[in-house]
Amino acid sequence: MLENKAASRYAKSLIDLANEQNSLEEIKNDMVLLDQVIDQSPELEAILNNPIVPLDKKAGILEQVFGAKVNAVTNIYLKLIVNKGRSAILFGTAKSFIQQYNALKGIVTAEVTSAIALTDANRAEIDALVKKEIGAKEVVIKEKVNDKLIGGFILKVGDKQFDASIASGLNKLKKEFAQGIV
Structure with missing residues (x-):
C-alpha cells in the first residue's frame, strides 16, 4: 500500500x-x-x-x-x-x-470479452457507447475471446462491468429455476 x-x-x-x-x-x-x-x-x-x-x-x-x-x-x-x-x-x-x-487526457480502457472476435462495426459501436456513457475523449479497446460465453460479451470499463453474455443469462435463469421464481 x-x-x-x-x-x-x-x-x-x-x-x-x-x-x-x-x-x-x-x-x-x-x-x-x-x-x-x-x-x-x-x-x-x-x-x-x-x-x-x-x-x-x-x-x-x-x-x-x-x-x-x-x-x-x-x-x-x-x-x-x-x-x-x-x-x-x-x-x-x-x-x-x-x-x-x-x-489527464481522457483516455479510458474498455476490456471486452466476447465469444467470437469483434468486427470493426462492433469496435466502433463499443467506442461510441463508452464515449457517450463515460464521457471519454478516447477509448482503448482490449479484446479477449472466451468461447465459454456461448454468445454476447462482457464489457469492463474501470470498476464498471456490463455482462451481456448468453452464459450469464443462462446462469441467471438457472438460479431463478432453482429458487422457484420462474
Whole structure:
C-alpha cells in the first residue's frame, strides 16, 4: 500500500516535470517502454527489487537497457529513483504514470470479452457507447475471446462491468429455476 502511494506521487511529479519540459508524450512513451520491459523481464524486476544489489549496479543496468532509447529527463529520473534506494517502485511508478496520463487526457480502457472476435462495426459501436456513457475523449479497446460465453460479451470499463453474455443469462435463469421464481 505504501509503495503504491509512493509510486503514485513519483509518477505525479514526473508528469508535472514532463509538462514543464514540454515532453509529456515522449516521457509517456518511455514509461510504456519501461512498463513493458520490466513486465517481460522477471530478472530485471528481481534485480530492481533486491536490496542486496548495489545501487550503482542497478543504475548501470538501467543505463544499458534504456540509455539511448529514452528521453534525457527519463534517464535522470531513473537514476534519481535508484540513487534514493527506491528502485523497487519503478514498475509501479510506470504503471501509475500511464494511469495518470490517461486520466489527464481522457483516455479510458474498455476490456471486452466476447465469444467470437469483434468486427470493426462492433469496435466502433463499443467506442461510441463508452464515449457517450463515460464521457471519454478516447477509448482503448482490449479484446479477449472466451468461447465459454456461448454468445454476447462482457464489457469492463474501470470498476464498471456490463455482462451481456448468453452464459450469464443462462446462469441467471438457472438460479431463478432453482429458487422457484420462474
